[in-house]
Amino acid sequence: MAKMQANQMRAGMVIEFEGQRYTVLKQNIMIPGKGAAVIQVEMRNVKSGAKKDQRWRTADTVERLTTEDKEYTYSYADGDNLVLMDPESYEQTTVPKDILGDRLPFLVENMTVNVRLIEGEPVAMTLPETVTLEITEADPVVKGQTASSSYKPALLSNGVKTMVPPFVTAGEKVVVKTEDASYVERAKG
The missing domain is CATH 2.40.50.140 (Nucleic acid-binding proteins)
Known part of the structure; x- marks a missing residue:
């Protein structure tokens, strides 16, 4: 841990405050009509994910944690x-x-x-942005459904549900986003 002045805080830094660790999201220096400038910091609790707004005077020191x-x-x-x-x-x-x-x-x-x-x-x-997985189950296409109109439910080999275009069938490999399991494309090769 290292001490630094409050006005040196930047987005992405991690600080310790009141025994908790916070990631700095953004900071603003506010200069009131009278008196010393104040630093308004929006930060997120590393463990709980809760956001918090905190103000410091520019001369205040904070504990900066090393991140890697x-x-x-x-x-x-x-x-x-x-x-x-x-x-x-x-x-x-x-x-x-x-x-x-x-x-x-x-x-x-x-x-x-x-x-x-x-x-x-x-x-x-x-995780990487996308991953290739096999479709283990895919609903049959409803008669009259066009390729562009709607996606159908399917189950990935990791047990996660996704929505795929009508032409994708069970046994095929597809590329999905790891963030939300959304379909990107058919896997090549």
Whole structure:
């Protein structure tokens, strides 16, 4: 941890405030008619996700935490944890499964993931934007339905439901977004 002046806070930095860790979302310097300038900071609690607005005087100091974004290769799940491997040192590290929330089903073996560490502790993990999965079930096309009019429900091999164009059938591989399971395109090759 390092102390810094409140007016040095920038979006993306992580600070410790009242025993909690916050990511700085944005900051504004407000200069009142009289008196010293004030820094208005919008920040998000790293653990709870709750937003908070806080004001500091420019002379105030805050605790800045060191953050690092690191790439890992996902190896396997172990109980409530995910085992990741450092592709450079081959050292293993574990992170709790709930770090991914509802994106957990999109994690596949040997996938490259990005982990944000605060003071060496993993607090967030991002997946690649898209992943290729097989369709295990797809509703039949309704008679008279045109390709452009609507998507139909389908089930991905990871158990997540998605909506696909009428021409996609079970057994095909498709590219979906890891963020919301939305269909991107048929997988090539």
